[in-house]
Amino acid sequence: MYRYDEFDHDFVKARVAEFTDQVERRLAGEITEDQFRPLRLMNGVYLQLHAYMLRVAIPYGTLNSRQLRMLAHIARKYDKGYGHFTTRQNIQYNWPALSDMPAILADLASVEMHAIQTSGNCIRNVTADHFAAAAADEVADPRPYAEILRQWSSVHPEFSYLPRKFKIAVTGAERDRAAIQVHDIGLHLKKNAAGELGFAVYVGGGQGRTPMIAKKIRDFLPEEDLLSYTTAILRVYNLNGRRDNKYKARIKILVHETGVEELTRQVEAEWEALKDGELKLPEADVRAIEAYFAPPALVARPEGDEAVKTARLDSRSFGEWLDQNVLTHKNPDYAAVTISLKGIGEVPGDATDSQMEAVADIAEKYGFDELRVSHEQNLILPHVARADLKAVYDALVEIDLATANSNLISDIIACPGLDYCALANARSIPVAQQISLRFASLERQRDIGELKLKISGCINACGHHHVGHIGILGVEKKGAELYQVTLGGSGDEHTSIGEIVGRGFGPEEITDAIETVVDTYLRIRNDRTEKFIDAYRRVGAAPFKEALYGSEAKAA
Amino acid sequence: MKILTANRLTDGEAVWFSTDHRWAETIDHSEIASDKAGEERLEAIGHAGLANNEVVDVNLIDVQLVDGEIRPTRLREQIRAAGPTNRNDLGKQARPAVSRAA
Numbered sequence A: 001m002y003r004y005d006e007f008d009h010d011f012v013k014a015r016v017a018e019f020t021d022q023v024e025r026r027l028a029g030e031i032t033e034d035q036f037r038p039l040r041l042m043n044g045v046y047l048q049l050h051a052y053m054l055r056v057a058i059p060y061g062t063l064n065s066r067q068l069r070m071l072a073h074i075a076r077k078y079d080k081g082y083g084h085f086t087t088r089q090n091i092q093y094n095w096p097a098l099s100d101m102p103a104i105l106a107d108l109a110s111v112e113m114h115a116i117q118t119s120g121n122c123i124r125n126v127t128a129d130h131f132a133a134a135a136a137d138e139v140a141d142p143r144p145y146a147e148i149l150r151q152w153s154s155v156h157p158e159f160s161y162l163p164r165k166f167k168i169a170v171t172g173a174e175r176d177r178a179a180i181q182v183h184d185i186g187l188h189l190k191k192n193a194a195g196e197l198g199f200a201v202y203v204g205g206g207q208g209r210t211p212m213i214a215k216k217i218r219d220f221l222p223e224e225d226l227l228s229y230t231t232a233i234l235r236v237y238n239l240n241g242r243r244d245n246k247y248k249a250r251i252k253i254l255v256h257e258t259g260v261e262e263l264t265r266q267v268e269a270e271w272e273a274l275k276d277g278e279l280k281l282p283e284a285d286v287r288a289i290e291a292y293f294a295p296p297a298l299v300a301r302p303e304g305d306e307a308v309k310t311a312r313l314d315s316r317s318f319g320e321w322l323d324q325n326v327l328t329h330k331n332p333d334y335a336a337v338t339i340s341l342k343g344i345g346e347v348p349g350d351a352t353d354s355q356m357e358a359v360a361d362i363a364e365k366y367g368f369d370e371l372r373v374s375h376e377q378n379l380i381l382p383h384v385a386r387a388d389l390k391a392v393y394d395a396l397v398e399i400d401l402a403t404a405n406s407n408l409i410s411d412i413i414a415c416p417g418l419d420y421c422a423l424a425n426a427r428s429i430p431v432a433q434q435i436s437l438r439f440a441s442l443e444r445q446r447d448i449g450e451l452k453l454k455i456s457g458c459i460n461a462c463g464h465h466h467v468g469h470i471g472i473l474g475v476e477k478k479g480a481e482l483y484q485v486t487l488g489g490s491g492d493e494h495t496s497i498g499e500i501v502g503r504g505f506g507p508e509e510i511t512d513a514i515e516t517v518v519d520t521y522l523r524i525r526n527d528r529t530e531k532f533i534d535a536y537r538r539v540g541a542a543p544f545k546e547a548l549y550g551s552e553a554k555a556a
Numbered sequence B: 001m002k003i004l005t006a007n008r009l010t011d012g013e014a015v016w017f018s019t020d021h022r023w024a025e026t027i028d029h030s031e032i033a034s035d036k037a038g039e040e041r042l043e044a045i046g047h048a049g050l051a052n053n054e055v056v057d058v059n060l061i062d063v064q065l066v067d068g069e070i071r072p073t074r075l076r077e078q079i080r081a082a083g084p085t086n087r088n089d090l091g092k093q094a095r096p097a098v099s100r101a102a
C-alpha cells in the first residue's frame, strides 16, 4: 500500500505545527473568528449544531488496521466513542473540542493521516472504487491514479482558491461503483484496442441544488496525459467558472452554460499548450506508484470452496451473508467482503470505537491488513480467503456488524441531517432508522432485491438522494420537516437523476410512502429478476404516482 | 420572545445567555427578551461575547413558553437544546436531571 514519502511527512508535520499555532492564537484571543474560520476550514474543522466537527481525509477510502485503530482511539479519547463514515469515503467526528484539535491532528499524523483539503474551495479527497484491486471485473487498480491526483492537487498553488470545491472520482471497471458521472471530473480507467491504459474523461457532473450528469469529453486519454489534461480542465474552470454566485460556481454550471462542445474546445486548446510539458507522467513514476498499491501476495487457498459449502449448510444466516455481502474476487480463492454499517435501525455509517478496533483486528488477521471505506458508508475487506469467510463472519457477528443487507433497501445512505448539521433543513437519520425498521425482515428485503435508498437533509445532497433509486430530500416547509421523494435515480454506469414524484410527506408519513412505492414495484415488476430501477425505467413514474396520490395524481 | 444562543469557543458546546448573566450549557434559565429594547440588549451581549472570544456563531432565536419552560420555535434550535433526536445518550438531554435544573 502507498506510504507517505518524506515530502508528505514533512508537509503534514509542518501543517500540524502551523494549525496548532493558529488554534492557540485563536484561544488566546489573538485572532478573531472571522480570521480563524477559513483557517480551521482548511484543516477540516467545521462548527455544527452541538459542537465542532472534524472531517478526516481517507484518501480513496483506503486504510490499514493501524490507521483504523487510531481513528478508534480518537473517537474514544476526544469524542463520544463513535465516528461517522461519509459518502466522501471520509470519517467525521461530531464532538471534538477546538482545544483538542492540535492533539488529534498530531495523533492522525502519527499514522500518516490528516484533515487537509476536506473543506474549502479546493480539490477535495479523490475517491475511487472501494473494491479497487479486488473486484473481478476490474481492468486496473484506479488508486495509483487517485494517488497521483492527490499528490498533484495537495496545496496546489493555482487551484487552492477555485470558484468552488472540486471533486474527482476514478473507477477501474466498466461497472461504476464510484459514481463518477456525478463528480466534477469522473475518470473511467480502461484499455484501448492496443491494450494501453487510459481514461474516458467525464466533466461537469454533480448533485446539490442543480443536479447534472457529467458529459464525456474524451473517450480515451492516454495514461501519461492524466495531469496535463486535468490541469487544462481546472484552468478553464478556474478562469471562467462563476465567482459571482455560490450556487452557480461549480464546473457543472460552466459546462452547462458554455455548452459541452465549446468547453471541450477550450480544454483541448489549453491542453495543446500543456501536453508536452512537465506534466507529462513519466512511465517509471506511474509504475513506481502502482507498485505501492500492489495487492498482497495471495497464496493459494483452494480449500475455500469446500469450507464455504459446508459452512453454508450449517448456518443459514452465514449463507445469506455470503449471498449479499461477499463479492467475487479476481483470485478465485479469495473474496471481497462488505461490512455493513447499516444494522437494522442503526445510524447509517456510524461505528463505535470498539467496533473499529475489532474490524482492525479482523483486517489484520484475515484481510492482509487492508480496509476500505465505501461511499455507501460501509467498510470493506478487499482480500479475504474464502476459506476464512466463516471466521470473518463469526467475528463480525460478535460486534453486531454482520447484517446481510448490502445493496438491499436497508443499506441506506443518510447524511447527518438536522440531528447534527448546521446547514440541514430536516432530519435524515431517524427517517433512515424508521425505514430500516419497517423493512427489517431480511426475507422481505431479499424479495425486493437491489434497491438503493438515499437520504439528504438538505439540497446540498451529501446523502446522494438524486442518484438513489429512491431518493428522499428533507426540506423545511412552514417550520416543519417535509420529505420529497424522487424515483429513478442511479449513480452507476447508467447514471440518472431521480425525478420528484409529487408533493412531499411529513415525518410521520414518509415511511408509509416508501412502503407504498416498494409495494407498487413488487406489483408491477415482470418477475423477481427485474430490479426496481429497471422496472421504473420500463413503466415510468405513473403507477407510483397513482399509488401515492390516487385521484389527486390524475387531476394534476 | 427571543433568547441569545451561541457555541462556546473552546469546545463548541452549545450555550445560552442566562438570567444570571453567564453563558449556560442548558437553555432552561435563558434571559428572555420580550421587546425590541430587550433584543437589542441581548444582541449587544452577543457582540461582546464574540469580541472577547468567549463564544462564536451568536444568534437570537425565537422561543415560546410551554408550561413555564422555554421552548425554541424552530426544530433546529430544539435539537441544539436537547441533542440528536436519535441518541438520547448524547447532548444536553443526556445530563442528569439535577444538573439540568441547576
Ligand code: SF4
Pocket: A415, A416, A417, A418, A421, A422, A423, A424, A425, A456, A457, A458, A459, A460, A461, A462, A463
Ligand atoms: S445534505 Fe445538507 S443536511 Fe445533509 S450533511 Fe449535507 S449539508 Fe448537512
